[in-house]
Amino acid sequence: MKLLALLLTVHLAFHPTDQAPQTRRQPAEPMDARAAAWLVRPEREEEEKPEQTLDALKILPGDVVADVGAGVGYFSLRLARRVGEKGKVFAVDIQQAMLDKLRENRDRERLDNIELVLGTETDPKLTPNSLDLALLVDVYHEFSHPAEMMEGIRAALKPAGRLVLVEYRGEDPAVPIKPLHKMTERQVLEEIVPMGFRHLETLSFLPRQHIIVFAKQLH
Template sequence: MRLIAAAALLAAAALPAGADEPAPKRAAPKYETRERHDPDGIGKFYMGREIARVMGFQGASWLERPERVKEEEPAKLVEALAVRPGMTVADVGAGSGYHAFLMSPLVGDTGTVIASDIQPEMLELITEKAKKQGVKNVRTVRGTETDPKLPAAGVDLILLVDVYHEFSHPFEMADKMVAALKPGGRLVFVEFRLEDPKVPIKLVHKMTERQVVREMEAFPELEHTRTVGTLPWQHVVVFTKRAPKK
């Protein structure tokens, strides 16, 4: 019996912090479909917000447009993320990998950037770019509409750039991402500001800060720790996963 108890203790010690805790029960998400809706949306609504159509891989060139540097100032975003060497970060809905490659030199040789996307064509673009640039710390993962396929309790930072509003199952995706975060890990939403009518983006591809916070209230493990408002068109809404109670 002592041997069995010792083995159980060793196994528990080998698990990531918080991994042995039971997953919290969530209220089932309430989605609604409407016949009359924005033509740029899918007619499916979550908490009053219409979900936008996914931008296909055919639009990858728009993600890599030179004007993006001026329009979005990604250097300011990356600075706000405070990425450090050795971190495991995930770019969910990575698209062409624009932000994944910005974070790659910051995590360094001891860190990893996980580029998750549901479109294999996008992942192929990332793989080709990594080969051309000799980047070895960016790895691709093909997610699904309900699961980004991230390691449980294994990620320090999850970045969502202009993509959460396109998730057909936002509740299920957020649930999986929360489970993937380490205690103290951050879930970061970068969304075009719906509050600002001057931001030249289609309405269903914009979100208010209030809406993002409201949708994350379903996850009590998350704390809204800050919102960065220094980017030209987007706000950066940051949530931190609370450490498990002892």
């Protein structure tokens, strides 16, 4: 897979807007805020191992991180504790109802380092050159305008910033998720690399998901 990423990087003249992926993959519908209880289901801890996932990403105190598709804050709250008072978490969602629930959770936990960001389907509304890491958990496959969203996320990353996608494994028919909500590693690489990213590694310790890590490809 690393070889595939390298070949794609060399083959494609980089420009994040006009090199948008031409795939036949149909985006999934975003989860409605009325179904938000599924995001905090008890079994998610075992299925997604959030603390182990964040351990593997080596997030440091003082880091500035975006949780894109934050929902009600399942990862945002954990990220906020890790980056500490000197760090910052931008919790991005396109549904105000999700952010309202996240605000309640944030305030209850007294985590003042989480900033809520109402994005759109084409713009994550993130400040350029501000992020050490952008985390997208089970959300990229829902982007109706992936090229525009990834252009905004890429611009928001610092030169050494990382992009992390967590997606249900499309290669595995045993993963009990609808096909539209799964992606193969190859699909992810074929879409993300041409948009200005370099594949660093794929972590496979989760029971059902890939953790796919990218660096910002510099000119």
